[in-house]
Amino acid sequence: MSGTLLLPPLLTGAQVTVELTLTSTVLGAMLAFSAGMARGAGPWPLRLFAATYIEIFRGTSLLVQLFWLYYALPLIGPRIDPFVTGIIALSLNIGAYGAEVVRGALLAVPRAQHEAAVALNFTARQTLWRIILPQALPEMMPPLGNLAVQNLKDTSLVSMITIADLTFRAQTLRNLTLNSIPVYSLTLLLYFAMALVLMAGMRGLERWVRIKGQGDMARA
Amino acid sequence: MTDTPIIRFQNVSKRYGDLTVLDHFDFEVMSGEKVTLIGPSGSGKSTVLRILMTLEPVQEGVVELDGLSYRQPGRHGPFHASARHLHQIRSRVGMVFQNFNLFPHMSVLRNITEAPVAVLGLSKADARARAHELLEMVGLADKAQAFPAQLSGGQKQRVAIARALAMRPRVLLFDEPTSALDPELVGEVQEVIRRLAHEHDLTMLLVTHEMRFAREISDRVCFFDQGRIVEQGPPGEIMINPAQPRTRAFLGAYLPETSTG
Ligand SMILES: Nc1ncnc2c1ncn2[C@@H]1O[C@H](COP(=O)(O)OP(=O)(O)OP(=O)(O)O)[C@@H](O)[C@H]1O
Numbered sequence: 001m002s003g004t005l006l007l008p009p010l011l012t013g014a015q016v017t018v019e020l021t022l023t024s025t026v027l028g029a030m031l032a033f034s035a036g037m038a039r040g041a042g043p044w045p046l047r048l049f050a051a052t053y054i055e056i057f058r059g060t061s062l063l064v065q066l067f068w069l070y071y072a073l074p075l076i077g078p079r080i081d082p083f084v085t086g087i088i089a090l091s092l093n094i095g096a097y098g099a100e101v102v103r104g105a106l107l108a109v110p111r112a113q114h115e116a117a118v119a120l121n122f123t124a125r126q127t128l129w130r131i132i133l134p135q136a137l138p139e140m141m142p143p144l145g146n147l148a149v150q151n152l153k154d155t156s157l158v159s160m161i162t163i164a165d166l167t168f169r170a171q172t173l174r175n176l177t178l179n180s181i182p183v184y185s186l187t188l189l190l191y192f193a194m195a196l197v198l199m200a201g202m203r204g205l206e207r208w209v210r211i212k213g214q215g216d217m218a219r220a
Numbered sequence: 221m222t223d224t225p226i227i228r229f230q231n232v233s234k235r236y237g238d239l240t241v242l243d244h245f246d247f248e249v250m251s252g253e254k255v256t257l258i259g260p261s262g263s264g265k266s267t268v269l270r271i272l273m274t275l276e277p278v279q280e281g282v283v284e285l286d287g288l289s290y291r292q293p294g295r296h297g298p299f300h301a302s303a304r305h306l307h308q309i310r311s312r313v314g315m316v317f318q319n320f321n322l323f324p325h326m327s328v329l330r331n332i333t334e335a336p337v338a339v340l341g342l343s344k345a346d347a348r349a350r351a352h353e354l355l356e357m358v359g360l361a362d363k364a365q366a367f368p369a370q371l372s373g374g375q376k377q378r379v380a381i382a383r384a385l386a387m388r389p390r391v392l393l394f395d396e397p398t399s400a401l402d403p404e405l406v407g408e409v410q411e412v413i414r415r416l417a418h419e420h421d422l423t424m425l426l427v428t429h430e431m432r433f434a435r436e437i438s439d440r441v442c443f444f445d446q447g448r449i450v451e452q453g454p455p456g457e458i459m460i461n462p463a464q465p466r467t468r469a470f471l472g473a474y475l476p477e478t479s480t481g
């Protein structure tokens with residue numbers, strides 16, 4: 001049956017998709033926290049820098065960012081391996097969206113909490129790390145989880161810069177076999193399966209963040 | 221109580237945009253004195269406390285606490301003072317808020333030990349021992365492991381008082397500490413504050429609408445109206461026999477006996 005023939009190449013592509021997703025989600029999360037905290041609670045030069053980064057990457061298309069890094073950058077600077085280019089663009093992109101989630105959650109912590117921290121003579125840094133961030137963290141987990149799933153789906157765009165991910169393999173197979181229905185159906189299923197696993201993982205992480213918070217409290 | 225002022229406002233003006241809340245305001249509190257601010261809503265009572273807690277800067281005048289000026293010439297920021305200088309001021313003053321402002325992600329014990337460990341550098345063991353003493357004092361020895369969400373309003377406010385006391389402030393500010401409480405819980409919090417009022421060294425500045433309570437615990441009551449102290453003195457004088465018609469009108473709404481007596 002065609003399914004058994006189609007599956008191995010698609011799985012090879014899915015593996016690339018998984019690698020892209022995991023790497024860029026982890027890097028993107030680090031960027032999101034750095035930029036979100038810089039913009040939400042940093043001194044003004046950092047705030048400006050973070051805001052510029054965030055708005056540029058939220059305000060332009062991921063596909064064009066990929067093309068720019070892949071086709072334009074080598075003309076004025078280094079040529080980067082396509083896989084690395086994909087990772088960079090995806091990370092910067094999810095980092096920018098994630099930064100807004102992080103910043104929003106930080107700003108959503110009530111002013112009264114900041115005032116209590118002042119009254120107890122915490123420094124600004126202690127206030128951020130001990131009072132504000134622990135309260136903001138559980139709030140940012142669900143939207144960050146959504147972004148991770150969004151990122152998984154966005155990885156399909158890297159097929160446009162010759163990375164042999166799941167979408168790339170699907171297109172190749174379709175061109176080869178002219179069998180659009182099984183190829184793309186199977187591809188959809190594979191993306192969906194990966195998304196399910198990712199969502200379960202993010203929910204686990206969310207629960208861990210909450211329990212970790214409680215653990216901190218119990219240890220006091 | 222001593223004769224040295226620990227709190228001093230001299231010619232202080234505080235504005236929010238066009239709104240002048242304090243207009244050339246003068247005010248002193250002696251070390252160890254228990255002072256209550258009363259007055260109509262919007263008259264600037266909380267503003268005085270918030271300025272002292274460094275939550276609000278002033279536009280003009282001198283504010284001092286324990287000899288430390290709130291502004292240092294030539295410095296930047298809303299307070300014209302360095303972070304270190306503000307840190308010194310804050311080490312002498314604590315505040316109990318109307319809405320408790322406990323840290324919801326920390327246990328009761330951690331709420332009380334966090335700042336002594338992180339700010340004062342106490343060992344965890346010392347901070348815990350002190351926290352247990354304080355919890356005992358406010359009648360919540362059995363709630364150390366509870367979380368704020370599991371407490372009643374009265375219990376939360378008693379934790380907040382213990383938390384403030386753990387920093388050993390010289391001045392403790394209370395902004396309507398019982399206003400957010402159900403009536404049946406007011407008494408337990410007042411009882412804790414009443415006991416604190418007998419602490420000789422602690423300077424207390426309290427805003428309240430509970431006139432009977434103000435009378436019980438204060439050395440001095442100040443009646444506030446439109447950013448000025450209209451009348452002040454020992455509670456017996458102010459509350460039983462106010463000289464100013466505005467004070468009389470205000471108290472009349474609270475204490476039926478003043479209008480007749
Ligand atoms: N952050 C702010 N921005 C603008 N106006 C403010 C701000 N805080 C307070 N005010 C105004 O300043 C005035 C004095 O406020 P304050 O809170 O000191 O009054 P209060 O005497 O404590 O009143 P209440 O009994 O209602 O608590 C009020 O008119 C209030 O609306």
Ligand SMILES: [Mg+2]
Nearest residue numbers: 265266267395
């Ligand atoms: Mg007030």
